[in-house]
Amino acid sequence: MKQTINLAQIGVGYWGRNLLRSFYHSEYIGTLIAVDPSEKAQQWVKKEYPTIKIRDGFESVLKDSSVQAIVLATPANTHFALAKQALLAGKHLFVEKPLALSVKEAEELVALARLNRRILMVGHTFLYNAAVRTIKSYIEEGLLGQIYYVYSQRLNLGRVRSDVNALWNLAPHDLSILLYWFEKLPLQVSAKGDSFLQDSVEDVVFLNLDFQGGVSAHVHVSWLDPNKRRSMTLVGS
Template sequence: MSEEQLSPVRVGQIGYGYWGPNLARNLAQMPETELAALADLDENARARAAQVHPTAAIHTNAEALLQDPSLEAIVIAAPARFHFPLALAALEADKHVFVEKPLAMNLEDAQRLARLAEERGRVLMVGHVFEYNPAVSYVKAALERGDLGELYYLYSRRVNLGRVQSDINALWSIAPHDVSIALFLLEQMPVAVSCQGAACLNGQVEDVVFLTLHFPGNVLCHIHASWLDPSKQRKMTVVGSKRMIVYDDVAAEGKIRVYDKGVYRRGDPIYGEYQYRVHSGDILMPRIDMVEPLRAELTDFARAIRTDQKPVADGWDGVRVVAVLTAAQASLQRGGVQVSLDDIWQVK
């Protein structure tokens, strides 16, 4: 193995606001990376960054990082509206790029980034952190083994009181997590999407959305996302013909519960009607060896740079999520009508 492959990846991070400190903490602590520089427009954010990361160079703007030839990779934790222009500039500067979700605010921009990364031979990765969550991986493995039988439907709730946004709605701010989980679990795109929501606080952006993904085989995925809810919930239920799984991300223990429950049809119909039997067995709480998903995600980013292996949440993973969000936004603007994904791809 070459000296370059063994050496940590020198990283510059843009943005040290809400989520930025978590990224910077991991980048500074990981042996695979060196947090060499940070940039933020806010003076207070820069002061906090300098105090926590005294060895990193602190800059007022992103341009200083993009022009630094010693930086191999750029991590972007800026507001969503800046994701595309910053990622584009970083790729054009021949940097590897990690950008928080969503990859971009429209499908055309997302596709442009993914194509440019391929053309430049750069790693482009998106912050779909739950694809690195061991509990989500457990659900995926159970589906692949057929433990649940035929998959019927799944639904999720990602709600809390705050963090309220004014420039982006709950669909683009919160729902990308659950969209990415659904695509990760099912390994296919929905054929159509429908979405409804309400702008309760300022009348401009939706504070709550109800999103339904229609997958092949009549499998439905329903997503409820909001920052205007009395309780914090991050829960997904997956229902199959043999078993059901509940994944509760905020549970202190028992993040996964496997329910040996189902409904079975008995033989031939009697007087033209089928008879059904409800089965209710044990509840299993498997041991899940949890690691910090963000650490696993950034490790995958560094490994992809050093080994040329495709990361789990690569640029095209980000494109697929943006395609679903684009269809959902179109449905939202049209009162919840079902929007075909084929129409979205053709338009773009």
């Protein structure tokens, strides 16, 4: 008999619907609850997954002892506050990227998870990508020789966000891959961004990272580019 877990997902928006579908079809999920104050979102859940329980309040699942884990698929600027409440309530937690919008907030959540002995996981989906894992093995086996630099592009026309800029919205994917490949933090980081559509919300960002051993990484992210492009080029000797 497989062990299952009772799960509550907070947020059933653009990306939350994909998560909910995956949880719905997973044999490891027992009770599945969807939480979203939007009537439109609730109606969508009822239509697509009539067996999923629906609630419109976060507090109700925090107090529900049968709920073992919570998934946060809410706007990025809400992640820290909601995640902290979930961990304090003794729930295991999966948070869509980014975990938080500052190092201080992220470190506080990690410390809280350790203190309460709860699992805290972030949705860095590309760490499970076959190509990313294959390149990791190439690096470890020395098949690429000395790594010189990495160049990454994550571009598209849309989807424009207002809660976070292009860096926070798109670059976590590239950063998670780089840290997975190199297993170390960069020695130096710099970024340059420009805002065109909204004040103080950068639509395009150029991020530069310098790692130990002379390896540099250059990340270009934008939701204001006419060409859709998702690529990472790793150059070695």
